[in-house]
Amino acid sequence: MKKSLLTILLAVMVVLAGCVSTKSDVSDKKNDNTEPKTDKSKVVIELLGMGSGEEDMNIVRDQLIKNGFDVKLNIQPDYGSFTAQKEAGNYDVALSSWTTVTGNPDYAVRALFKSDGDNSIMADEEVDALIEKASTETPNEFAKTYKQLEQRLVFDKAYIVPLYNSFKAQGVNKDILDVNTVRLAKSRAIAWEPIDFNDKTKRETDSLIVQQANGTLTSLDPIKANDGSINTLNTNMYVRLVNLTDDDVVVSDGSLSYNHSIAEGNSAYYFLLRDDLNFAAITDGKAVDTGERVGADDVIFSLNRAKDPNSVPDHRTYSLHEHIQDVEVVTDLSELDVLQSGSNETIREGLEKGLDVKIAELVSDKTSADNTSGKYQVVKMTTVNPFPQVLNYLAHQSAGIVSKKQVESINTYDVASFDVSKDIPYGDQNSVTEGAKYNNTLYASGPYILSHKNDYEAIFYKNPAYMAGTDYEPKISNVTVRFIQDPDSTLSALRNSEIHLFNGVPETKYDLVENDSKLFLQKNDSNAVSYLLFNTKNREVSTSEALRKAVLYSINQDEILNFYQGNKKKAVSTVSPMVDTGNELKADSAKVQEFLNDYKAGN
Amino acid sequence: MLNKKHALKISREYTQANFTWIISLILTVVLLLNSFNFKEGELKGSVFSVFAAYAFFTIFQTILTWMVKRDLLTIGEIRSSTRKLGYVQLFSIVTGNVFTAAFAFNLIKKQKTPEYTFAVYMLLTQVFIIAISSLNLFKSYVADSFLSAMIILLGIMIFQVVTLILTARYVKEESAPAWMMIVAIVLLFTALTGNLFALLLGYSLIVKVRSHDQSKISKWNTMWKKITRNSTAILGLFFIILMFSISVCSTFTFDYDMAVENDYGAILQKPSLAYPFGTDNFGRDLFSRIIFGARISLLVGFASTAIPVVIGGFLGALAGYYSQRTDNIIMRLLDILYAVPGILLAIAIIAAFGANTTNLILALSVGSIPTYARTMRANVMMVSNYEFVDSARALGSADFSIIFRQIVPNSLAPMIVKATLTIGGAVIATSSLSFLGLGVEPHIPEWGNILKIGSTYLESHSYLAIIPGLAIILLVLSFNFLGDGLRDAFDPRMD
Missing domain, CATH: 3.40.190.10 (Periplasmic binding protein-like II)
Structure with a gap:
């Protein structure tokens, strides 16, 4: 009896004290396990994107800041000025997207990541060799090769940071x-x-x-x-x-x-x-x-x-x-x-x-x-x-x-x-x-x-x-x-x-179309992948693999999916929509701190 | 009978009583409409109870209005028993109905000095700040400085209650007791919380304690009586000072991270106690965003008005005082600037130099320099013909001394009125530019940014657009009402 009274009393006290928990109370609890950082100075990352990608940029900014980065946004109104900024090299990471309109994985990587690709800004012999190898293989064989490619491209070298794979949605006026x-x-x-x-x-x-x-x-x-x-x-x-x-x-x-x-x-x-x-x-x-x-x-x-x-x-x-x-x-x-x-x-x-x-x-x-x-x-x-x-x-x-x-x-x-x-x-x-x-x-x-x-x-x-x-x-x-x-x-x-037809209903507006009695919403998978591309010239991220990996593990795809109300899928690379490689990017703030410390130590 | 009708007409209480019950009734109806969920035919308990409280005080207000009218028509003045009923109506402050509370304060006191009005609104502001800040208690956590800040704010409020009672008792139309000096000095310190009514009251008390120049006191009294007689002007001033004060206090009582950090677990929540205005598409607390947004709107509004007032005023004064040639050079150059559309100029400046608060202020300032120069020039031309200017000239004062000592102080009134009226415009321009993506960065809480996100959810989560919209409207409206009141107060013809 006494014991239970004591428990109740304790519970009441905890509740009362919990009523006004201050911010540092809360964050202390959260950060109990993280070791003290050696270097408190923040690394500044410049994020380039277009006005249309404002929401993705905000999510990336938020996730980077929560992992101890400082983020500078460079938002351009249209594709032309975005490309101009990109060509001038005014970015650390650029919000990019790619849609494989031919539906085959080779097209998803050849132009983007091969040293001589039309849209490629990187050169990595192992990546080149893997792309060539996969192109001659049948679907049963290439899954393994593309898995190796993702391992090299994303996890080992962190040339890109995958964000998500979109759905396609089309609104149709079913009355007409x-x-x-x-x-x-x-x-x-x-x-x-x-x-x-x-x-x-x-x-x-x-x-x-x-x-x-x-x-x-x-x-x-x-x-x-x-x-x-x-x-x-x-x-x-x-x-x-x-x-x-x-x-x-x-x-x-x-x-x-x-x-x-x-x-x-x-x-x-x-x-x-x-x-x-x-x-x-x-x-x-x-x-x-x-x-x-x-x-x-x-x-x-x-x-x-x-x-x-x-x-x-x-x-x-x-x-x-x-x-x-x-x-x-x-x-x-x-x-x-x-x-x-x-x-x-x-x-x-x-x-x-x-x-x-x-x-x-x-x-x-x-x-x-x-x-x-x-x-x-x-x-x-x-x-x-x-x-x-x-x-x-x-x-x-x-x-x-x-x-x-x-x-x-x-x-x-x-x-x-x-x-x-x-x-x-x-x-x-x-x-x-x-x-x-x-x-x-x-x-x-x-x-x-x-x-x-x-x-x-x-x-x-x-x-x-x-x-x-x-x-x-x-x-x-x-x-x-x-x-x-x-x-x-x-x-x-x-x-x-x-x-009569709208191809490309925004994810956050699906419910509006679904609730409209004269409209019908068609949904399908798509080959569109959004990712962050690192600058490969004259920037800290170009030379430091550790810094790139710190950014990579800051990105939490679950939160992105949450923002889009589940209307996106996880991705690891641009081939993800076509080939199931079994890879997955998991956010890990402990790894981020580790890599950041590596970077600050000059590795 | 005719006399009594006149009493009804000139009675401040009766005018305000009418204004109050109408506004109060409108609020009550809005609450009533919101307390029903028409789609599902359900009653929302919490909103309905607020409605009930409002309805009670509205009915009481109507009764008070009728009693005031009856008193005035029968005996030509308000009976003190009626005035005593004002104490009951004071409790309406618990519901947050500033209109009825302000009326109650007015009704209680028969002889109203400007100090009494300042004290009343000072207290109202403080109560609102504390009420708004304490909504944070429902959140999962509060800012580190929250508790200490709230204790200080509460302490100040208690002091203000005491001040209100002292002011009501001891401050007379033309003088105040000498010991009020201490109170006045403490008040000046409490004005650091942004409660400018405390500053006004403190200054006013010091003037009354120290000055023996009756004409100065009566001038001060007259001006403020004119402003306070105008219910909308004083309410405008109240809202502006409330916004200003909350901007200052929010540094300590609100957590900025709640306004900018995304919370993916709380996306697009409906308004609740933890999120009084709901959350936006990134799970950020809209209430905190609106509060922090006030800071930017006020800062940009004031700064982008003050800069052209100073520059335009200076150029206008020179142009108005000196000969044809100086006048021509300055004014024609300004005419060129005047010919460039202001908002386009602002967009061009922002596009060229990047979007941040400093550039935003500069962009909005440059465009309005010519209009202030014109206003100042016209006044200076008129004032420089007065005798006191001639006598200063005859005494051998330098030109600059004549302009800035004699002429400019006597030409300021229209500038102040114009500035007040255009701050509202600047607030709108700031929000418009942010709405177009040309203002501050999108994640920064600014009313235009908030409205931009809200506009895409107009149908499914309309509160995201309605609340920032209302905030902009209220602030701009307040500046306009205040400007109107100031114009009446400064206008010599209204005497």
């Missing part, structure tokens, strides 16, 4: 659109052709209205751009040899080929072409069938110019296609009688799968192809090394098929002496912008063609000769792309039916 026809793919840009209205009688009269943030289009020539301003537009304007499914499997569905097949040895690739696609052009403000078929010569032309850095000035995508060696049309039917890779069927059997009329004859002239009578065209592509992931690159918008005849007739300038002020290249956005310079010379092989644009919107019309009568024929005749920069404004536009 048939939700089942709207796809949300993990990697590829959205395809407009299957989208349909609930009221099918409106297909001809009403427009499908979608949104895009950037209204300045880099180029409508597929090889001259690879960014958010044109990825969706060029994907819908140019057909490719293959496509990606929603979960990143390479297929021929909805592409220029009926089927494709890989020959034994993984270096030769065959594509059986369709004969029901013609190029469309804009004449008098209408989309017309040019009567010119999309054929093997256009494929060969398109892929050759894609891999050749000198085919156009300011070529942005050749590094994606540097694996291509040769592209040729196959006329000898017996060439198809070799075995497929990892199978005992022949290429011919592979290509004929599901066809009503089997291959009777191969023709080299596209006009004489006639699939109903068995006359087909087959294109063969070879790669420099065995490289199965090449098909993912062929599914990218930069491998879109352009018209040989049309492009050659427009690009008459000399590439070496190209003059921006005088020469107008194929796909120049000025040629489709309303005004005096308007002169639409586009030839679209895809389901839609861009008619004209201004700062507010771009208007697309259906290609009248695109797989007519098949499932892939575009359902809606007109597509309007609104240029709205700010996600919150876009969400408002979606909610008041100004647009």
Whole structure:
């Protein structure tokens, strides 16, 4: 009895004392186990980012400060000034993000981390070797190699600090659109052709209205751009040899080929072409069938110019296609009688799968192809090394098929002496912008063609000769792309039916879309990864591995996930969304202190 | 009867009584609406009890108003029994209703000296500071200096209660007893907490104790009577001083880390006792952020007004006093500056030199130099024709001495009024720039920054936008009301 009274009394006292616990009471309890720091001076880290990444920057700033750093923020309003600051080297860590639009892991690391990569600022021989090794391997083998790569890139050397892997979310107005026809793919840009209205009688009269943030289009020539301003537009304007499914499997569905097949040895690739696609052009403000078929010569032309850095000035995508060696049309039917890779069927059997009329004859002239009578065209592509992931690159918008005849007739300038002020290249956005310079010379092989644009919107019309009568024929005749920069404004536009589709609903606004009775929220995984990139020149972080690791272990991905209300996933590197390597970054303040002390001791 | 109607008209108490019951009723209705959850048809107990308390005092206020009216209409003055009822209404201070409490203080005392008003508002300010600060008790922990700071604040409050009683008893319209000097000096020290009413009261007492110049005292009395008669002006002054004082005291009673450190376990919490205004998307306590935000808004507001007042005033004085040529050179140069849109100039300065508080102040200051120069120049031109200026000149005073000793002090009134009115504008400009991402860094608690985050949660967590919005509105409104009151007080035609 006495004992329990005493306990109660003690409890009451503890509660009373606990009522006003001061800050140092609380923090003393927390820090009981941490050893006293030897050097109390704070290391200053300069964090560079864009206004749009303000929230991530705040989380990183907060986590670094809690681990004993001091953080200086450098917030730039747009991508241009961000890049300028980055190139000037005014940062210790830069908030970066990467989206693997081709859906294969090689693309996620090659350009970013290889010594000679397009976007790489680092040089590490072991990283280079691992990237090369993984590229020749099949999915079962490369998981292990990529795990080693992550170990080297993130944990051993701390070149980057991974933050998170995003989801993709798309809001659809289900009162207007048939939700089942709207796809949300993990990697590829959205395809407009299957989208349909609930009221099918409106297909001809009403427009499908979608949104895009950037209204300045880099180029409508597929090889001259690879960014958010044109990825969706060029994907819908140019057909490719293959496509990606929603979960990143390479297929021929909805592409220029009926089927494709890989020959034994993984270096030769065959594509059986369709004969029901013609190029469309804009004449008098209408989309017309040019009567010119999309054929093997256009494929060969398109892929050759894609891999050749000198085919156009300011070529942005050749590094994606540097694996291509040769592209040729196959006329000898017996060439198809070799075995497929990892199978005992022949290429011919592979290509004929599901066809009503089997291959009777191969023709080299596209006009004489006639699939109903068995006359087909087959294109063969070879790669420099065995490289199965090449098909993912062929599914990218930069491998879109352009018209040989049309492009050659427009690009008459000399590439070496190209003059921006005088020469107008194929796909120049000025040629489709309303005004005096308007002169639409586009030839679209895809389901839609861009008619004209201004700062507010771009208007697309259906290609009248695109797989007519098949499932892939575009359902809606007109597509309007609104240029709205700010996600919150876009969400408002979606909610008041100004647009029908919003790809990229912010994580913190999912509940608004879900609670709106006329909207439907589609969610899928995505290949977008955010990470911190260390400066590799003239900074403390460039030379001190210990300092980099101190930053690495300061980052707590659980807290980031909390902030995004669970609508993000953990990541270790840019390959995380595609390959499950089993690695995980765990925040550890004890390690941070250890590394910081190492750094201060001059290691 | 006519006389009594006139008594009703000129009675300060009756005007204020009307103002008070209307405002009080509005607050009560707002509370009533908030105490129901219309979606689920539930009653929120805590809000409803606050509503009940407000409703009680509002009803009592209405009764008081009716009694005051009846008294004035029947006997031409308020009965002392009615005045005694004011003591009951004093308890409304517990509900935080500053309007009814201020009225109660006014009703109790028949002869109101400016000192009495200062003492009342000084006490009200102190009570509010202590009440606001003690909300921190509900948090998981308090700042290290919290307990000692609260004890000091409470001690000051007790001293102020004593001062209020002494002031009500012993301070007369034209003089105060000599021993009040000690009280006055202690008051000046307590003004270090930011409670400027204590400073006003202390100064006022010293003037009354020491000065034998009756005209000076009556001038002081008249000016403050005009301001205090204007309910909105004095309430504006009250809110400004409250904000100022809380900015000073928050250094000791609030924990800055709660306002800037992210707490991922408490993201977007609804308002509760631990988080009176809820938390934002990073789990930071909105209440602490608003309190610390007041500091930046006031600092930028005052500094970016004081700088152009000094520079513009100086240039304007020179331009107004000297010949055509000096005038032309200065004013035409300033006209060029005047032609550049102020907010664009500020954006350009910030874009060029980076976003921080110093640059923000400079950016906002530069643009408003010309308007102050114009105001000063016009006054100086008028004042320099007066006889006392001529006599100073005849006595051989130097030009600078004439300008800054004779002319400028006599041209200050319009400058003060203008400055008060434009501080509000500066507060808005600060918040606008922060809202656009051009002000202070995003994690720093500043009202514009807070509003920016709030604006994206307008629908789901509207309090994140409403509260900083209200704070900005109230502060700007207070400055405008005060400026209005000052203009009336300084205007000789209103005598």
